[in-house]
Amino acid sequence: MAELSRYRSMLKTKMNPRVFWGASLIVGLLLALAVAAPGESDRLFQAAQGWVIDTFGWFYIAAVAGFLLLILFLALGPTGALKLGPDDSEPDFPYVSWLAMLFAAGMGIGLMYFAVAEPIQHYASPPEAQPRTFDAAREAMVITFTHWGVHAWAVYALVGLSLAYFAHRKGLPLTLRSGLSPLLGRRINGPIGDAVDVFAICGTLFGIATSLGLGVSQINSGLNDLTGLPNTPWVQVGLIALVMACATASVLTGLDKGVRRLSELNLVLAVLLMLFVLVVGPTGFLLKALVQNFGLYLDHFFIRTFNLYAYEPRGWMANWTLFYWAWWIAWSPFVGMFIARISRGRTVREFVIGVLLVPTGFTFLWMTIFGNTAVNLDMGVAAGAIADAVTADLSTAIFRFFEELPGAAVTSTLAVLLVAVFFVTSADSGSLVIDTIASGGADDTPRWQRVYWCSLEGLAAALLLLAGGLGALQAATLVAALPFAVIMILLAAGLVRQMNADLAGRAVETEGPPLSEQLKRILSPANRRDIDRQLDQAGAPALETVRAALSAEGLEAEVAREATGLVLTATGQNGPTFHYRLAARGRPRPAMTALDAPEKRRAMEWRLSAYSDAAGRARDLTGFTREQIVADVLEHLRLWRMG
Incomplete structure (x- = not known):
């Protein structure tokens, strides 16, 4: 034994x-030619x-x-x-x-x-x-x-x-x-x-x-x-x-x-x-x-x-x-x-x-x-x-x-x-x-x-x-x-x-939206209408771009609308299913003084949140462009693939 x-x-x-x-076959054929007819093979080469x-x-x-x-x-x-x-x-x-x-x-x-x-x-x-x-x-x-x-x-x-x-x-x-x-x-x-x-x-x-x-x-x-x-x-x-x-x-x-x-x-x-x-x-x-x-x-x-x-x-x-x-x-x-x-x-x-x-x-x-x-x-x-x-x-x-x-x-x-x-x-x-x-x-x-x-x-x-x-x-x-x-x-x-693509992903992580957009969010927080507009003008085109690319690679992919946003779903031939969601999330504006109204009566501020099966927490994409959202999806896909 x-x-x-x-x-x-x-x-x-x-x-x-x-x-x-x-x-081996290609090399073998060339060498067989050299052995069978050395003069002819030399002339051929x-x-x-x-x-x-x-x-x-x-x-x-x-x-x-x-x-x-x-x-x-x-x-x-x-x-x-x-x-x-x-x-x-x-x-x-x-x-x-x-x-x-x-x-x-x-x-x-x-x-x-x-x-x-x-x-x-x-x-x-x-x-x-x-x-x-x-x-x-x-x-x-x-x-x-x-x-x-x-x-x-x-x-x-x-x-x-x-x-x-x-x-x-x-x-x-x-x-x-x-x-x-x-x-x-x-x-x-x-x-x-x-x-x-x-x-x-x-x-x-x-x-x-x-x-x-x-x-x-x-x-x-x-x-x-x-x-x-x-x-x-x-x-x-x-x-x-x-x-x-x-x-x-x-x-x-x-x-x-x-x-x-x-x-x-x-x-x-x-x-x-x-x-x-x-x-x-x-x-x-x-x-x-x-x-x-x-x-x-x-x-x-x-x-x-x-x-x-x-x-x-x-x-x-x-x-x-x-x-x-x-x-x-x-x-x-x-x-x-x-x-x-x-x-x-x-x-x-x-x-x-x-x-x-x-x-x-x-x-x-x-x-x-x-x-x-x-x-x-x-x-x-x-x-x-x-x-x-x-x-x-x-x-x-x-x-x-x-x-x-x-x-x-x-x-x-x-x-x-x-x-x-x-x-x-x-x-x-x-x-x-x-x-x-x-x-x-x-x-x-x-x-x-x-x-x-x-x-x-x-x-x-x-x-x-x-x-x-x-x-x-x-x-x-x-x-x-x-x-x-x-x-x-x-x-x-x-x-x-x-x-x-990696540079774009790094830009998403380190830069986020432009400075003017960040100041706007601080001084005048987004409302639900702003987030819905971002979903239509940047989010939907970004997810559709990624869906088309995934389909070209042979994966089943679709973009669907949910009550609060959009979801991209991709399924490999033998692998697990990938989900990436863009959703509008609202919360009461923070209290500035003790005299502010109770939480239930405060005005709402809204964010565009992104999360997937591969990420440990949601990310705030408010103000992101279509290209930046595409880069974020790719980064989530990379984490999903590695996981």
């Missing part, structure tokens, strides 16, 4: 079957990429620019004061610790792979300047800063803000579909919500597979440089299997604390490596270059944000900017969920400023130290050797760079180790995020489910490498990100709508 119980526990599931198996770029390249550029403008608006406007949690919640982590975790989130395989490769390649083959000139060097750093700057983190911030807001403040599951609840209501639990989560999983999985492909090609190049290990696709597949085995072991044996400590050590080693390059490289030049690079970045910000080379088309856009924008979109559920989990209790303004500026600042420092040192060496002692190596194979860039500095064997070994650990932690964390989405937000899923997604990530990276190398991986990422970019626009619309 004990053995049977153990096997049952191993086979138990906690998933949304439609999402879990739907995403490349053709799909070409079609997406020609048809929707403008859409990627406009969408990312829009995401950046939107989150800045949310941070700097009245919504910036809203908290990612209840209004009285406190941050889960101290400010410095939270910033440190954002700093860690900015590190990864990409920075190791592109720190030297991207600036050098733009320097050697710039889109506009003459190759291998000072103008090319300046342009290279501006382009690199643009690709790794606030645009990337705006994409992450939007998804993270939506996840955090609806999970921590509204109490919904930590999954992408929750962000669509203001637009779709309960329909998020149906096929539309399932499709959103399936697209999120596919985009995340192919984004991670792309990073794994980049990482394993760099590990292979490093080992080839250090030990002579052949640099071939099958060797890279073997390396993927080895590293994914380590990631799987961390899932099976519960080595979360060990992996976390290893990640922290990895971060320290990365910083030490960066400081080493700063010290042994042209230190004074690098510090000046950092300031100038940032100035050039600001100067070219709007041009680079919206530039599509529409008048002089070139393939450079597909290989760089459009690929990056698609990569950030594909990775956004992964990074967004990480930063959402650690940000409970922060205000929207704190969240956006921290997420945009902290990782970006470190990335600019990293790219300047590695990129400008590489360009400086290539224009000097290396005499073009680094640029030639990068042109031949991007994955060899950082190792050819280290050969021009002291201690090349040590730094190259350290670089291989850094990439390998980033590889392990990305795969492990990625499998957790994907499993959370596939399980409807659950965070205590069976281990086999995480192992399943971990294995599928490695399999996708391996098969796509065999199908067409990094070109196929990049093409698959760019295509997979297209539907999720549309989903992100819907997430943005849902977030804005919910935040505006």
